[in-house]
């Protein structure tokens with residue numbers, strides 16, 4: 063499948079890197095449209111073709127256009143790829159907020175369109191990729207796109223597009239919440255007198271180990287938490303600060319709701 067990625071910043075590059083490095087996508091079949099010279103250079107290092115401006119369908123012959131620009135500029139950028147979709151290319155969008163009908167307004171509802179919400183651990187094959195397709199997207203296309211997404215991590219098909227705002231709030235934005243938790247744990251360590259380096263190491267490794275223990279889903283995170291918590295011990299003292307009056311749960315519900323509301327705003 064000849065793939066043309068439009069915009070290759072933080073998220074697009076994270077996905078593309080795994081597609082090419084896994085061998086799932088040949089660099090010969092891959093093109094990237096990216097205005098930034100630095101952005102083009104790192105794509106060229108993967109062996110893919112790069113363009114500062116949209117190539118004509120005759121020049122590249124894309125079968126899949128991956129739209130990976132910011133939602134706020136999508137309406138200005140996406141129409142340049144109408145000639146490619148008119149010649150049969152499908153569209154995969156990673157943009158937050160924008161619903162499939164927006165792309166159908168640009169390309170027509172006979173164009174196969176898949177919307178995916180990725181996250182940045184996609185770069186190392188540990189992402190969460192949740193997608194939904196329009197009626198024009200056939201089984202063969204979806205299977206090929208799933209093969210690419212599987213190189214990025216776990217893949218889930220949504221039941222309906224209305225789930226996408228909540229998915230964006232949880233797994234799309236989620237890595238940032240976890241990174242901030244790591245920052246906060248390290249800063250707390252410094253406040254207790256540890257050096258910055260040691261506190262950062264303790265916080266990073268603890269997050270990694272805990273995530274790996276929770277990753278297979280076999281043991282409930284609540285049970286894993288109980289296994290750390292000796293009666294009347296240190297963890298119980300710490301957790302009381304998080305759990306009394308559902309302090310952390312209340313905050314996380316507010317965090318997720320703010321992100322979901324922003325996703326909805328971006329759609330209009």
Ligand SMILES: NC(=O)c1ccc[n+]([C@@H]2O[C@H](COP(=O)([O-])OP(=O)(O)OC[C@H]3O[C@@H](n4cnc5c(N)ncnc54)[C@H](OP(=O)(O)O)[C@@H]3O)[C@@H](O)[C@H]2O)c1
Nearest residue numbers: 068069070071072073074095098130131132133156157158
């Ligand atoms: N970052 C995430 O964790 C994440 C997660 C899920 C979904 N998303 C979605 O992914 C999309 C990209 O986000 P991002 O964080 O990767 O943003 P980003 O790092 O800013 O990447 C967007 C890229 O598009 C380039 N661009 C601008 N105008 C262009 C044009 N006319 N043609 C081609 N490329 C153009 C930008 O170049 P310049 O910088 O030179 O303008 C930039 O390199 C967004 O829609 C976002 O909602 C992001």
